[in-house]
Amino acid sequence: MTTLHLEHASHAHAHGPDCGHTEVRHGDHVDYAHDGHLHREHSGHWDECEPAGHVSHEGHDHRHGPDCGHESVLHGDHVDYLHDGHRHAPHDGHWDDH
Template identity: 80%
Template structure:
């Protein structure tokens, strides 16, 4: 995963178990969904955790949506679904792996 290092400036809230935000574990760390962003702790500050590249999730037959059984996370202008340690987002007729 290519994760750019974009520090989330002025983030006074400390995320952690029970903080009230959805935990998204992947790639050996935990992101926290907060106000349409995903934050991760890094070197004493919080980063925006976003991929730089477009990664298509081929072979994903399940269709996410309301009541599909997977946690939904508001992410910018769309909704991601948490599934098997991934975030899936609908994109031009396929699912992206965030």
């Protein structure tokens, strides 16, 4: 999985541990959930942190939902669930690993 480099133009807000937005651990960095987007600091600006391609989370029998116990994060037109260092999103009867 690769990350597209999509700069979030005109993003004056500085994310950090006390900024009030949900932190999402993502590999070697932290994304911040903000207005349905995930932002990542990169070379003095903020990127939209989105995966390229479709990555199915195989063997994931757990069903996420409002009462599953995992934190939910609004992500565009759907909700991701934070689970074991991954963001899971429903897709065609399975869970994608974002």
